[in-house]
Amino acid sequence: MDRLDDKLDALFRSLPRERASSDFTQRLLLRVGEARHKSRRGRRLLFVAVPVTAVAAVCITSFAWFVHERAERERMRAEYAAIQDEYDRLLAQHDHYERDLVEFTVFRLGGDRDSELVLDLSGLEAIETVEDVPVVSEGKGGPALPETAAPFSWPQPLELNGGTI
Amino acid sequence: MTQARFGDEGAFAELVNRHKDMVVNYLTRLTGGRCDAEDLAQDTFLRLFTATKSYRSEGKFKGYLLRIATNTALSHTRKLKRQRILMGLISAEPPPVVKTPQYRLLDGEAQRVLAEAIEGLPWRFRVPLVLREIEEMSYEAIAEVLDCSQGTVKSRISRGRGRLKRTLVPYLDGVE
Numbered sequence: 463m464d465r466l467d468d469k470l471d472a473l474f475r476s477l478p479r480e481r482a483s484s485d486f487t488q489r490l491l492l493r494v495g496e497a498r499h500k501s502r503r504g505r506r507l508l509f510v511a512v513p514v515t516a517v518a519a520v521c522i523t524s525f526a527w528f529v530h531e532r533a534e535r536e537r538m539r540a541e542y543a544a545i546q547d548e549y550d551r552l553l554a555q556h557d558h559y560e561r562d563l564v565e566f567t568v569f570r571l572g573g574d575r576d577s578e579l580v581l582d583l584s585g586l587e588a589i590e591t592v593e594d595v596p597v598v599s600e601g602k603g604g605p606a607l608p609e610t611a612a613p614f615s616w617p618q619p620l621e622l623n624g625g626t627i
Numbered sequence: 628m629t630q631a632r633f634g635d636e637g638a639f640a641e642l643v644n645r646h647k648d649m650v651v652n653y654l655t656r657l658t659g660g661r662c663d664a665e666d667l668a669q670d671t672f673l674r675l676f677t678a679t680k681s682y683r684s685e686g687k688f689k690g691y692l693l694r695i696a697t698n699t700a701l702s703h704t705r706k707l708k709r710q711r712i713l714m715g716l717i718s719a720e721p722p723p724v725v726k727t728p729q730y731r732l733l734d735g736e737a738q739r740v741l742a743e744a745i746e747g748l749p750w751r752f753r754v755p756l757v758l759r760e761i762e763e764m765s766y767e768a769i770a771e772v773l774d775c776s777q778g779t780v781k782s783r784i785s786r787g788r789g790r791l792k793r794t795l796v797p798y799l800d801g802v803e
Binding site: 486 | 640
């Protein structure tokens with residue numbers, strides 16, 4: 463195998479060294495120039511595109527905000543108008559009820575040609591006090607009975623004209 | 628490289644002049660095509676020019692350049708492979724492999740067969756083998772280019788050589 467290795471090495475060494483063409487560097491520098499030009503143009507475009515995009519973004523955002531605000535203001539105005547209408551309606555209803563209440567305190571009971579018989583309740587005060595029922599004891603089997611209440615008893619048979627009901 | 632890094636076109640041209648033959652030769656052996664190699668070398672230097680700003684002068688420049696060249700060739704090979712698959716799908720018959728002028732220009736039959744055999748090697752064996760046998764680089768430098776250990780490089784070169792020998796036995800026996 464050593465012989466084969468030597469032959470292989472010799473074969474490798476016998477391969478001719480390839481050389482670049484004479485205009486290799488010139489062509490390369492042209493391509494480098496083009497690449498640079500493209501890169502510079504791209505950078506210039508970027509310098510223009512970035513501020514333009516930023517301004518456009520600000521404009522779009524502002525416009526969207528303006529439209530949204532206007533719609534919101536319209537909605538609030540409509541809501542305010544609806545509330546105002548409801549308030550006016552309730553106020554009118556309130557006045558109506560108040561008027562009715564004043565009218566209902568005087569009742570016409572009757573009368574003739576010379577006089578009117580009316581009942582004026584406007585001077586009356588509402589009786590709101592209710593007497594408390596005193597508690598005497600608390601039984602096990604039932605509710606507490608008031609002291610003043612009479613003990614329960616079955617009704618006695620009622621005698622009428624010799625008969626009993 | 629430092630001057631080229633700051634956009635000095637003259638320095639870049641000098642850099643190209645110094646390394647262009649090496650890159651073209653390396654790419655010719657790697658891809659098996661002289662025309663492709665010249666175009667790929669152009670792409671390599673163009674990539675180098677755009678990457679000069681990110682270049683760090685820690686490793687050797689030759690290794691850095693060959694790494695770019697390897698990646699460029701690999702991208703090209705993948706692109707060709709995709710094209711072949713697509714063409715095969717469209718035409719139902721794989722397109723014939725066109726023999727480049729290199730094969731016609733090579734004087735000896737053995738050299739032509741060797742170039743073909745190298746081209747037939749898998750990429751992982753081909754790159755370290757060409758770097759070692761054609762560019763005569765050290766294992767350390769190859770490991771730097773391929774970003775792997777020296778042991779891996781040695782193993783791959785050995786396996787690549789083994790495959791080459793198996794392919795070339797009929798020709799090597801006749802070569803004196």
